[in-house]
Amino acid sequence: MLYAHTVDVVREAEGALMARLPEGVLMRRAATGLATECIRLLPAVYGARVVLMVGSGDNGGDALYAGAALARRGVAVRALTAGSRVHQEGAAALRAAGGRVRAFAGSDADDSDLFGADLIVDGLVGIGGRGGLREPHAGLAAQAANAPAPVVAVDLPSGIDADTGEVAGYAVRADVTVTFGTHKPGLFVDPGADRAGAVRLVDIGIGPELPGASVLRPQPVDIAGLLPTPGAEADKYRRGVLAVRAGSDRFRGAAVLAVGGALRTGVGMVRYGGPERVVDQVLARWPETVAAVLDPRQSTDLEPGRVAAVVVGPGRGTDPGDADELDAVLDSDVPVLVDADGLTLMSGETGRDLADRVRERSAPTLLTPHAGELARLLGDVTREDVEVRRLEHARRAARSFGCAVLLKGSTTVIAHPDGPSVVNPTGTPLLASAGTGDVLSGAVGALLASGVPVVEAALCGAYLHGRAAELVHGGAPVSASDLLHGLPLALAEVRADG
Ligand SMILES: NC(=O)C1=CN([C@@H]2O[C@H](COP(=O)(O)OP(=O)(O)OC[C@H]3O[C@@H](n4cnc5c(N)ncnc54)[C@H](OP(=O)(O)O)[C@@H]3O)[C@@H](O)[C@H]2O)[C@@H](O)CC1
Ligand SMILES: Nc1ncnc2c1ncn2[C@@H]1O[C@H](COP(=O)(O)OP(=O)(O)O)[C@@H](O)[C@H]1O
Numbered sequence: 001m002l003y004a005h006t007v008d009v010v011r012e013a014e015g016a017l018m019a020r021l022p023e024g025v026l027m028r029r030a031a032t033g034l035a036t037e038c039i040r041l042l043p044a045v046y047g048a049r050v051v052l053m054v055g056s057g058d059n060g061g062d063a064l065y066a067g068a069a070l071a072r073r074g075v076a077v078r079a080l081t082a083g084s085r086v087h088q089e090g091a092a093a094l095r096a097a098g099g100r101v102r103a104f105a106g107s108d109a110d111d112s113d114l115f116g117a118d119l120i121v122d123g124l125v126g127i128g129g130r131g132g133l134r135e136p137h138a139g140l141a142a143q144a145a146n147a148p149a150p151v152v153a154v155d156l157p158s159g160i161d162a163d164t165g166e167v168a169g170y171a172v173r174a175d176v177t178v179t180f181g182t183h184k185p186g187l188f189v190d191p192g193a194d195r196a197g198a199v200r201l202v203d204i205g206i207g208p209e210l211p212g213a214s215v216l217r218p219q220p221v222d223i224a225g226l227l228p229t230p231g232a233e234a235d236k237y238r239r240g241v242l243a244v245r246a247g248s249d250r251f252r253g254a255a256v257l258a259v260g261g262a263l264r265t266g267v268g269m270v271r272y273g274g275p276e277r278v279v280d281q282v283l284a285r286w287p288e289t290v291a292a293v294l295d296p297r298q299s300t301d302l303e304p305g306r307v308a309a310v311v312v313g314p315g316r317g318t319d320p321g322d323a324d325e326l327d328a329v330l331d332s333d334v335p336v337l338v339d340a341d342g343l344t345l346m347s348g349e350t351g352r353d354l355a356d357r358v359r360e361r362s363a364p365t366l367l368t369p370h371a372g373e374l375a376r377l378l379g380d381v382t383r384e385d386v387e388v389r390r391l392e393h394a395r396r397a398a399r400s401f402g403c404a405v406l407l408k409g410s411t412t413v414i415a416h417p418d419g420p421s422v423v424n425p426t427g428t429p430l431l432a433s434a435g436t437g438d439v440l441s442g443a444v445g446a447l448l449a450s451g452v453p454v455v456e457a458a459l460c461g462a463y464l465h466g467r468a469a470e471l472v473h474g475g476a477p478v479s480a481s482d483l484l485h486g487l488p489l490a491l492a493e494v495r496a497d498g
């Protein structure tokens with residue numbers, strides 16, 4: 001598991017440790033770790049050309065001290081400063097080691113040092129950065145982006161918000177980010193995560209000072225430990241029965257995809273209920289389904305003992321009858337996953353306040369909106385607001401509805417009113433195609449029915465779904481149906497890694 005802490009928490013932990021250590025020790029540890037990573041990226045050390053982009057704070061100080069260490073190894077180091085101040089001791093150390101320090105001349109002409117560099121180090125701003133990069137920082141960063149050398153970001157790519165991953169203006173795009181002490185949430189969540197490249201953590205000794213993390217990012221081994229393994233005594237009822245209330249005459253495929261997502265993730269039985277033509281189609285693709293023609297208002301097969309969890313909403317419709325069905329499903333005391341049309345019904349546009357029904361539940365509920373659905377559920381933000389501050393809005397929804405929320409999109413994040421948020425490390429933009437969300441709802445539903453706790457089920461389902469997309473065609477486009485072939489590959493990989 002990887003852990004991330006917010007800036008306030010990092011500063012407090014660093015403060016506590018610095019009070020016990022001689023001045024400058026933490027910065028020297030950070031700079032040593034940074035220099036080591038730079039050396040790994042250089043084809044040869046002696047004679048290599050490294051350019052440091054240096055802002056006015058301690059982030060620039062780290063870059064300067066690392067530059068001094070490189071210069072002592074025979075690297076030609078040039079520091080280009082931006083801003084009114086420079087870390088004096090760092091600049092002196094670099095000069096003493098044979099490096100040069102000068103102010104960035106501005107973006108009117110290409111800087112020849114930058115364009116001749118073998119490696120560029122981004123020490124413009126770190127956790128002290130606020131908002132989009134100002135000038136001359138932004139102009140310098142833009143030139144670095146056009147130069148051929150790889151870019152190593154110090155602590156985080158300058159211009160991304162450390163706590164949220166928001167990019168408010170221009171931001172550095174790094175090949176590698178060397179971060180200190182702990183990860184920052186903005187390195188896990190897009191759009192920030194997308195700018196960070198490969199992230200390396202350097203231990204500067206603050207670990208014992210840190211409280212529990214606010215954001216977690218699991219590794220394959222963590223997923224393997226969470227997945228259910230049927231024991232010798234298993235039977236189909238003990239493995240879990242999932243009820244799927246998806247699909248309608250208009251959207252028959254949603255039912256087929258959700259049922260398939262569940263079956264391919266592993267569950268004892270899927271009970272499908274829906275219109276006759278949809279039942280026929282589900283049975284044609286998945287004959288193992290226990291399917292019944294169902295009027296949406298007939299929800300009598302949901303008593304505990306008959307099903308262990310319910311997925312409701314994908315392609316189901318938003319008619320009054322569908323609202324009655326959602327109401328009845330929410331009345332059950334088994335875990336319920338609400339997706340798509342179920343979320344539209346919850347957002348009140350149809351005149352029924354089903355959100356309160358979610359708040360009243362004692363069994364777990366999981367909402368699985370995309371950014372547009374989450375914006376509608378929250379009511380006071382736009383889709384774009386959600387997209388730039390995904391963690392914050394998922395957490396708000398979790399608090400507001402008193403349940404777990406899985407926010408889909410470029411980074412899938414899972415929030416719960418209690419405990420840290422979790423980000424899913426797998427997936428690809430190729431997932432952005434119709435019907436992939438239906439497969440996800442089935443996959444997560446299967447895990448809920450198997451007895452996996454709600455946050456873990458959401459995480460494992462999202463992980464396998466993302467990995468299925470990555471594995472199934474080796475990077476070629478995937479359709480939602482393809483994910484059903486990818487899920488067994490993802491499960492096999494996770495079990496092999498675990
Ligand atoms: N604390 C520790 O123990 C350790 C900390 N360490 C390192 O210190 C880093 C934090 O250093 P920090 O606090 O000095 O802040 P930093 O990120 O350099 O930025 C502040 C400067 O940037 C400027 N600035 C702000 N926004 C801007 C913008 N949008 N565009 C342009 N400029 C902007 C701002 O200017 P101002 O707004 O004040 O005019 C100010 O001068 C941390 O990330 C890690 O690398 C490690 O050595 C380990 C030990
Ligand atoms: N840019 C992206 N990068 C990675 N995954 C994405 C991206 N856009 C969408 N996805 C994923 O694709 C799926 C789309 O689900 P959803 O929006 O519900 O589509 P649908 O309703 O058509 O099934 C989700 O799993 C989501 O996380």
Ligand SMILES: [K+]
Nearest residue numbers: 122125154158
């Ligand atoms: K930086």
